[in-house]
Amino acid sequence: xxxxxxxxxxxxxxxxxxxxxxxxxxxxxxxxxxxxxxxxxxxxxxxxxxxxxxxxxxxxxxxxxxxxxxxxxxxxxxxxxxxxxxxxxxxxxxxxxxxxxxxxxxxxxxxxxxxx
Amino acid sequence: xxxxxxxxxxxxxxxxxxxxxxxxxxxxxxxxxxxxxxxxxxxxxxxxxxxxxxxxxxxxxxxxxxxxxxxxxxxxxxxxxxxxxxxxxxxxxxxxxxxxxxxxxxxxxx
Numbered sequence: 001x002x003x004x005x006x007x008x009x010x011x012x013x014x015x016x017x018x019x020x021x022x023x024x025x026x027x028x029x030x031x032x033x034x035x036x037x038x039x040x041x042x043x044x045x046x047x048x049x050x051x052x053x054x055x056x057x058x059x060x061x062x063x064x065x066x067x068x069x070x071x072x073x074x075x076x077x078x079x080x081x082x083x084x085x086x087x088x089x090x091x092x093x094x095x096x097x098x099x100x101x102x103x104x105x106x107x108x109x110x111x112x113x114x115x116x
Numbered sequence: 117x118x119x120x121x122x123x124x125x126x127x128x129x130x131x132x133x134x135x136x137x138x139x140x141x142x143x144x145x146x147x148x149x150x151x152x153x154x155x156x157x158x159x160x161x162x163x164x165x166x167x168x169x170x171x172x173x174x175x176x177x178x179x180x181x182x183x184x185x186x187x188x189x190x191x192x193x194x195x196x197x198x199x200x201x202x203x204x205x206x207x208x209x210x211x212x213x214x215x216x217x218x219x220x221x222x223x224x225x226x
Binding site for chain 2: 031042043044045048050056058059088090092101102103104105106107109110
């Protein structure tokens with residue numbers, strides 16, 4: 001079955017280290033997204049991509065980067081992890097129905113990151 | 117940006133009861149979705165419903181785009197319906213940026 005998978009599911013790291021969270025989808029969706037979820041802030045968009053070589057900043061992009069070298073993968077990198085980046089991270093994908101519409105989103109299972 | 121308000125923030129139901137969750141939004145939308153986050157944290161897409169009515173088993177949703185609200189109905193609730201229900205919207209000016217509401221926390225007791 002087609003799916004979207006994230007790894008690692010749990011990660012503990014230290015302040016200042018580089019961390020990469022992987023996201024892989026087998027639906028052949030053109031759109032991919034990264035969100036973070038924190039108590040009191042709900043789900044907030046970090047970065048998104050509409051296709052290969054396309055990346056865009058969301059509302060909380062500082063300290064994060066993404067790259068899209070193929071359709072299936074959108075890795076999220078924290079260049080120098082900070083305690084404020086302790087969160088649960090969700091990857092999502094969608095197929096664009098056309099027009100100004102992101103389409104129907106499907107989420108991965110999430111990656112819980114703790115920065116000490 | 118577009119504002120999304122969900123009500124009620126919390127809901128406690130006895131198994132078998134019916135309930136209605138509401139999502140109000142501040143501008144015209146071309147994308148509205150309902151999600152369920154279960155107690156294990158998994159986010160499941162329930163409905164993609166920028167307008168009209170859809171049904172899926174015991175769940176149904178209605179969006180009245182002209183009046184800027186959407187309703188999610190849960191009938192004959194079960195304990196597996198517990199979790200947080202999120203509404204998310206996107207307008208033409210915010211293409212690619214689904215704005216999520218704060219959610220409604222639902223607890224279904226046996």
